[in-house]
Every structure is written in C-alpha cells, then in structure tokens.
Amino acid sequence: MLQARQLYLQRLKEAQATYPNSAGYENHHLIPMYLGGAKDGQTYRLPTAYHKAITRAFREEWQYGQGRRPDPQALTDILVRVYSRYPVPQLIGISP
Amino acid sequence: MRETIEFRIAEERAQRFLEPGLGTLVNETLRKVVLPREDPxxxxxxxxxxxxxxxxxxxxxxxxxxxxxxxxxxxxxxLLNLIIRTSFEPTGAMCGTGYDESVACEYCGAGARQTTALILDTRRIAKSKDIAQTLAGEVVVSSRFVETFQKAGLRGAEFRPVMHGGGKELRASDWYQPVVTSKPLRLAAKMLAGNNPFDLDERGEHRCPKGHVAGLNQLSELYVERASHDGSDLFITDKLFGDRRGELRPEPRWLISPRLRDVLTAMNAKGHALEMAHVV
Known part of the structure; x- marks a missing residue:
C-alpha cells in the first residue's frame, strides 16, 4: 500500500509536469467506455493531469476507436497493467 | 498486398520470450513489435x-x-471495405437518441431499433472529416459527402439529418446519418473472424447462436457472396462484428463500389481507409 501511494504521488507529479495547464478534476471511468465500460459504470474523481496520463496509458495499451475489441482476458490484463502503473488514489486510501 | 501485424506486449514478457532488440518501447512497460505477416x-x-x-x-x-x-x-x-478511422463520443444513446432495446437479440445485443433521429453532440466530431462514427458504431457523414454522393447519382443509402443535442434545445447540424437501402452483403465462408489472429473462437463464445454476429473481430479481408450484390454503391454486411458491452454494440462492416471510391478520392474525403473486399 505504501509503495502504491508513493507511486501515485510520483505519477501525479509527472502528470502535472507533462500537462501543466490541466487544473481541476475530471471523472474517470474505471473501465474506459471505448473498452466497453458502461456510461454509468464506476467512476473516480481524479486530478485532470492524472486523468490525462491514465487515458494516454490506456490508449498505448489498446488504441482508441479501431473497430476491434480486446477479449475479456486481454481487457483484464490491460486494466491490471494500467492501474499498477497509475493507481486510483481512492482505492489506496488517498483523497485526490 | 503487404500485410503487417503489430503486437503490444508487456515488457517483462517480451524480455522473457522475444529476441533482444525486437521492436520498440512504447513506454517503460510495453513493447511494440511490427512484423510482416509471413515472418516466421x-x-x-x-x-x-x-x-x-x-x-x-x-x-x-x-x-x-x-x-x-x-x-x-x-x-x-x-468492392472495397470502407474502414472508418475517426471515432468519437458521447454516443447517440448518451445524447438522447432513442433505441428500442426490446427487439435486440437476447444473445448478442444486435438489432436494437433506433426510434428517433440520431442525436449527437456534433461539436465532438472533427470538422475536417467527412465520415466518422461513435463508439457505438453510429456512422455520420458530412453534408459535403451527401451532396457529392447524390450529385454523382450513387445508390445504396438515404441520408437523414443528425440533430445536435449538445445544448438546451435540439437543432439541425451539418451531419447526416446514412441509412443503407441496398441489400446487405452476405459474408462468405472464407471470411475469418475471431478474438485475435491466433484465436478463431472455436468455442463460439463471441458468435451469436442466431447468426447475427460473426465474431468479436474481423481478422481477414472481407469476403462477400456475389449473389447478394445488388449493384449499389454503398453496403453493409449481413453479419456484425463485436459484442454488446457498455456503450459498445456489434457493428456491421461497410463496403463501397469503385464508383463511390472514385467520388471519395475526387472530393479528397477524410476519415477513412480502404481495403480490398473480395466478391466470391
């Protein structure tokens, strides 16, 4: 847990440096809609810069809008990989 | 035709199984490998x-x-497979487009009937494009596309106005929804569909038992039956690809005639790519 918290703070700092004009917060779908997440699915309020970094990480794993879909096992793998790099702060006891 | 296949592989797995130096790093944990299809x-x-x-x-x-x-x-x-390269969200359903889900297939979710005009936040469609689709597979074309299609006397679709629903009131937009009037092209047996290039879904997990969905993904070029070709210029396939998952729905593939290809080339249409389709 401590490692995950440190990772979040490090990733947040990197994201804020990459997207310096991204103030405020945005809602993030735990399963992005382009990967089949429901519009009313679980969301988390994240700092905008961090949300942008997570979005980029997902699109590196599976490109947006390609007319192809990952099978359920591949989708699970993508989710695990992205969230192990970019923890959701609320899930590790941090208020964003 | 030159076919290449791209894989993205977790770096720790790539290091374990692949020769060093094959591919490039997308980020510190992900490797991209692009190979000619015939490469061993x-x-x-x-x-x-x-x-x-x-x-x-x-x-x-x-x-x-x-x-x-x-x-x-x-x-x-x-015939050519019209691959729509431009996607956007929110989907029609999220913007107020009505669908009757009661008529959708209980297995694959295909066939929900659209009951209203297509309502979208048209500000989310790239202005530079002539063809685009929502994440749910709702296809829209530009007014320029419609004018050129009709002026050339092409057949196979009607175009219904897309309503902009991004504000308080609905209003007309510069976008149209093609409603295909040609006979659907039947997929031929040679067509390959499956979960990924090495998994043709032999268990049939993503094939609709009622025959609406051919598989999760299109794997080969399109093969369609000649007997189903009615001579139009714009078509969709009879079977769909994908699954019902959140906002995603199974989607047909779009095909065009060489006449429509020439028209799109002449107008320098944006937002799509073309692949050969085989009529067998």
Missing part, C-alpha cells in the same frame, strides 16, 4: 500466446493488422 516470428508469437493462454495467462494484449495495397490492386477491386 509471427507464428512463434502465436505459439507463445497459445501456450500462455492454456496456462491462464497471455502474451500480447493489443494487436492490429495493417494491409497496404498498390494503386493497381485498389483500382482493380470489385
């Missing part, structure tokens, strides 16, 4: 994938097949 390493990757899947894991997550054609090949095609 493609089959090696397939063998690793199958082995790891048997063990409950996997090798690659992302894959993509790119097909490049010579001008002569594209010129000689009887």
């Amino acid at each position: 390493r493609v089959q090696e990757i397939g063998a690793i994938e199958r082995k790891l899947r048997e063990q409950g894991s996997l090798f690659f997550t992302y894959w993509n097949i790119e097909r490049r054609y010579s001008a002569t090949e594209l010129k000689s095609a009887e």
